[in-house]
Amino acid sequence: MDSQDNLIQTAGQLFIVATPIGNLADITYRAVETLKKVDWIAAEDTRVSGRLLEYYDIKTPMFACHEHNEVKVAGHILARLHAGESGALISDAGTPLINDPGYRLVRNIRQTGLDVIPIPGACSPVVALSASGLATDQFTYMGFLARSGRSRQTQMQAIADAVHTCVFLESPKRIVKTLQGLVEVLGSKEVCIGRELTKMYEQFISGSAAEVLVHFAQHTPRGEMVVMVGVSQTPVEITDMMIESEARKASYEQLSPSARARTVAQCLGVKRSRVYDVLMKAL
Ligand code: SAM
Numbered sequence: 530m531d532s533q534d535n536l537i538q539t540a541g542q543l544f545i546v547a548t549p550i551g552n553l554a555d556i557t558y559r560a561v562e563t564l565k566k567v568d569w570i571a572a573e574d575t576r577v578s579g580r581l582l583e584y585y586d587i588k589t590p591m592f593a594c595h596e597h598n599e600v601k602v603a604g605h606i607l608a609r610l611h612a613g614e615s616g617a618l619i620s621d622a623g624t625p626l627i628n629d630p631g632y633r634l635v636r637n638i639r640q641t642g643l644d645v646i647p648i649p650g651a652c653s654p655v656v657a658l659s660a661s662g663l664a665t666d667q668f669t670y671m672g673f674l675a676r677s678g679r680s681r682q683t684q685m686q687a688i689a690d691a692v693h694t695c696v697f698l699e700s701p702k703r704i705v706k707t708l709q710g711l712v713e714v715l716g717s718k719e720v721c722i723g724r725e726l727t728k729m730y731e732q733f734i735s736g737s738a739a740e741v742l743v744h745f746a747q748h749t750p751r752g753e754m755v756v757m758v759g760v761s762q763t764p765v766e767i768t769d770m771m772i773e774s775e776a777r778k779a780s781y782e783q784l785s786p787s788a789r790a791r792t793v794a795q796c797l798g799v800k801r802s803r804v805y806d807v808l809m810k811a812l
Contacts, residue, residue: 541610541643544617545635547624547650550753551728553584560648561585568614571606573630577621594618596630603634610643617648624652628672628698654696657723657755661733664760667693674699674707681710688758689714692797695758701750708745711738711758719759725752767797772807 544563549555564570564587571594572578578591594602606616620629635645654670671688674697675681688695688711699707704722711720721735730752734744776793784792790805797804 541613542615542646543606543610543635543638543643544615544646544648545625545631546617546619546648547652548578548581548619548622550623550651550653550656550726551731553581555651555727556581556585557648557650560650561587563648564589564617564619566615567617569609570617570619571602572618573620573625578619581619589617594630594634599630599633603637606634607638607641607643610638611641622651622653624650627652627654651727653723653726653753653755654698656726657721658694658696658757661721661723661757661759662735663694663719663721663757665694668757669693669695671695671697673697676703685710685714689716689718691758692760694760697756699754699756701752701754704750704754704756705742705745707756708738708742712742715758716761718761721757721759723755723757726755728752767799769807772797772799772804773811776804776808776811 544567546560546563547556548560564582564585567589570578570582570587570589570591572591573593573595575591575593581587582589582591592602594606609616618625618631618634620626620631623629625631626635638645658665658668669687669691671684674684708720715738717737719735720738720741721733722741724730724732724734734741736744772793775797776789781789781792786808787805790801790808793808794801794804
């Protein structure tokens with residue numbers, strides 16, 4: 530393990546620092562150390578992060594970097610990094626860039642050849658998944674679902690069709706509508722909601738979409754939520770057509786037939802030899 534003493538070896542680095550998602554103790558030594566040592570901190574909301582900095586007695590100056598000023602602030606940050614300063618990017622909670630600002634900034638900085646260094650920590654979708662009891666070997670993270678329209682329908686169908694766990698974020702205001710939508714498409718799939726994670730009223734609510742809906746008819750939805758949808762309880766029969774359609778996905782195009790057969794077999798939970806036979810006939 531690297532020594533913490535030489536944490537910041539050279540100037541001109543931007544640290545992407547994960548902060549707690551509720552419980553203030555959920556921050557790493559390295560994160561606190563980094564936030565103390567950098568020249569400045571770019572925070573999504575300086576008032577929110579002010580509380581964290583005060584708790585850990587971090588005196589580093591802060592300025593705002595949020596989705597509305599990210600492009601403008603990127604120029605300022607780049608100039609300061611080029612001048613030899615080091616900085617940290619933090620969001621209100623959890624891992625920056627995960628449904629939080631910073632993507633364009635990080636891309637920009639990397640393209641100029643400067644270092645971007647992750648300081649890992651809490652990230653609500655992963656925290657939720659880790660204790661959900663749902664399959665974790667493969668999952669799709671979908672951020673916030675589209676609020677309406679065709680994209681939302683497509684996302685709902687993708688969740689229903691998925692052969693691995695799907696994870697997305699939802700607000701308490703929209704959870705009932707979302708569960709109503711899931712009831713229509715999910716069949717026997719299990720839903721688990723991780724609510725108020727790491728906080729006093731942390732809760733995991735599991736069941737079919739209809740059962741979780743009944744829960745929220747009895748308890749007003751409140752607090753922050755991560756929604757997870759597991760794989761079907763009754764094993765789905767994998768047809769040759771499903772194998773072929775999975776194998777034709779663009780993401781497999783670069784793979785050799787045998788690597789493609791292996792990957793598709795793992796993904797669908799079927800024998801590699803069967804996938805290979807289907808591929809030989811179809812492709
Ligand atoms: N970057 C953050 C992360 O790493 O967790 C996510 C930011 S996103 C703007 C905020 C959403 O994350 C919330 O609306 C909620 O869906 C989820 N979230 C954040 N903290 C949570 C918590 N303590 N419990 C459950 N969900 C949480």
